[in-house]
Every structure is written in C-alpha cells, then in structure tokens.
Amino acid sequence: DSGVTQTPKHLITATGQRVTLRCSPRSGDLSVYWYQQSLDQGLQFLIQYYNGEERAKGNILERFSAQQFPDLHSELNLSSLELGDSALYFCASSVEGEGAFSRNTIYFGEGSWLTVV
Amino acid sequence: AQKITQTQPGMFVQEKEAVTLDCTYDTSDPSYGLFWYKQPSSGEMIFLIYQGSYDQQNATEGRYSLNFQKARKSANLVISASQLGDSAMYFCAMRGLVGSNYKLTFGKGTLLTVNP
Numbered sequence: 001d002s003g004v005t006q007t008p009k010h011l012i013t014a015t016g017q018r019v020t021l022r023c024s025p026r027s028g029d030l031s032v033y034w035y036q037q038s039l040d041q042g043l044q045f046l047i048q049y050y051n052g053e054e055r056a057k058g059n060i061l062e063r064f065s066a067q068q069f070p071d072l073h074s075e076l077n078l079s080s081l082e083l084g085d086s087a088l089y090f091c092a093s094s095v096e097g098e099g100a101f102s103r104n105t106i107y108f109g110e111g112s113w114l115t116v117v
Numbered sequence: 118a119q120k121i122t123q124t125q126p127g128m129f130v131q132e133k134e135a136v137t138l139d140c141t142y143d144t145s146d147p148s149y150g151l152f153w154y155k156q157p158s159s160g161e162m163i164f165l166i167y168q169g170s171y172d173q174q175n176a177t178e179g180r181y182s183l184n185f186q187k188a189r190k191s192a193n194l195v196i197s198a199s200q201l202g203d204s205a206m207y208f209c210a211m212r213g214l215v216g217s218n219y220k221l222t223f224g225k226g227t228l229l230t231v232n233p
Contacts, residue, residue, distance in 0.1 A: 002164070033220065043208065043223040056220055088160055096219065104150060104214060106221055108162035 003027065004109035006091050012115045018079040021112045023091030025072055031055070031096035032074040033106065034066055038087040049074055050096060081116045088113055119144045121209050121224035128229050130199045137184070138194040138227045140209030148214040151192040152221065153183065157205040165207075168192060169214070196229075204231045 003026035013019055025032050034046040036059075045058035049068035060066075063081075068074040078085060092108045120143040130136040142151065153165040168176045168183045176183040184193040192211075196203055209224045 002161075031219070035221075042225055045220045045222070048220055058220065090162060092162075092221075094219075104212070104219070105152070105164060105167050106212070107164055108154070110161040113160065 002107040002109065004091060004093050004107050006089075006109035006112050008112055009110065010113045010115075012117060013081060015081055015083060015116055017081050017116075018077065019081065019114065021076040021078070021089055021091070021114075023074045023076070023093075023109060025074070025091075025093030026107055029093035029095055029107075030072065031094045032068055032072070033090075033092040033094075034060075034074070034076050035090040035092065035108075036087045037090060037111075038084075041087075043090075046076070078114070083116050086114055086116045119146070119149075119211055119213070119222040121211055121222055123209055123224035123227050125227045126225075128227055130196075130229065130231055132201060132231055132233050133198055135195060135197045136199055136229065138196070138207050138209075138229065140192045140194065140224060142190050142192060142209070142211050144211060144213070146213035146215070150212050150214055151183070151185070152210045152212075153181070153192075153194045154208045154210060155203075155205045156208065156226070162208075166194065199231045201231050201233060204229060 005024040030051045036044045046060040048056040066076045088111045092106045094106045122141045149170045151168045155163045166178045182195045206226045208226045210221045
C-alpha cells in the first residue's frame with residue numbers, strides 16, 4: 001500500500017458527461033501529480049500541485065481541470081468527455097524537498113479506470 | 118528536456134534466473150533521480166528502486182538492484198532470482214531534483230514474463 005488513495009477505482013460514463021476523480025496524498029506529502037495512462041499515449045503527465053498551488057502543467061486538455069484543497073487532497077475534473085479520454089488516471093504524491101540529495105520518491109495510487117462509452 | 122528510452126518491449130526469463138531490463142536517459146538537469154516502477158496487470162504502479170545522480174553506490178532493494186552508469190547515461194534494473202509474481206510491465210522514469218522540473222518522465226516500458 002503506497003498510502004496514496006484514489007477514488008473511484010472504476011468509472012463508466014457516457015460521452016459528453018463530466019466526472020471528478022479524487023486523490024488523497026500520503027500523510028505529509030505536499031505535492032500531488034496527475035498522470036494519464038492510455039494504450040496509445042503511454043504515461044502522460046497532466047498537472048502538478050504543491051501545497052495548494054499549481055506548479056507545473058503538462059499535456060492537460062482544456063476540458064480537464066484540477067485543484068488541490070487546503071487539506072491537500074486533490075481532484076481532477078474531466079468534462080465533455082470523449083471516447084478517447086478512456087484511460088487509467090493516476091494520482092501520485094511526494095514530499096518535495098529541495099536540493100541535489102533529496103530522494104523525492106513519487107508514490108502512486110492504484111489509479112482510477114475511466115471508461116467513456 | 119528529459120527523455121527515457123527502454124529498448125526492450127518484451128523480455129522473457131526463467132523462474133529463479135536473473136534478468137536485466139535496460140534503460141537509457143537523457144537530461145540537461147545537473148542533478149536528477151532515476152526510478153523504476155512495476156505495473157502488474159491489475160494496474161497499480163509500484164515503486165521499486167531509486168538512484169540519485171550523485172549517489173556513489175548503486176542502489177539495491179532486496180532482489181532489485183540498479184546498475185547505474187552515469188557516463189553512459191544508463192540505469193538498468195537487475196532482478197535476481199525471478200519469481201512468477203515478477204511478471205509485469207516495468208517502467209524506468211526520471212525527474213530533476215533542483216529547480217522546477219520535478220515531474221517524472223517515463224519510458225514506454227518493458228513487459229517481463231517469467232516462465233515456470
């Protein structure tokens with residue numbers, strides 16, 4: 001158990017709908033990452049939050065948005081869903097220390113399987 | 118920009134034998150970390166081992182060891198005494214440790230099959 005909790009584990013929804021994926025990071029971790037894994041694109045970085053603030057943005061579509069709340073949990077909102085959004089969505093967290101000797105291991109949750117039909 | 122290359126789409130190994138999964142990387146970051154993750158068919162992403170670019174010794178975690186050759190920019194994963202439960206997809210990844218480039222960049226993965 002990595003300590004990162006994601007809900008729901010599985011989700012089936014129709015095209016055009018909106019879903020919210022939830023993530024609770026490991027205790028003490030300030031940084032949360034969202035990744036999308038699909039068969040054709042592999043693992044794609046979407047976005048990173050650090051202590052409530054957006055820190056880095058990757059290949060995140062405008063239809064997608066995320067936020068990190070004061071209690072450090074994060075939500076990924078996916079709207080106007082398309083068939084191609086079907087994927088495994090991972091949340092990950094890390095302590096995020098600074099410096100060359102920081103280990104900064106990133107631990108992943110079990111993922112949320114999204115199927116758009 | 119960071120890049121991870123895993124040239125072996127699939128590997129086969131006999132149970133109890135050792136196997137090496139290849140990983141080469143490219144980065145302009147002065148300080149970076151290298152990671153290996155295991156993804157079984159159930160989908161979760163399991164952290165296996167970490168190597169910092171300034172670490173003098175190769176990392177080991179139980180049956181996993183990382184053969185780090187900085188000059189060659191390689192970070193191969195060695196699994197000793199393979200078990201049937203090692204059958205999974207294995208991803209090599211890296212991230213910068215100084216500055217703002219903290220996200221993990223992944224390779225495409227290697228599918229390892231352990232035969233009885």
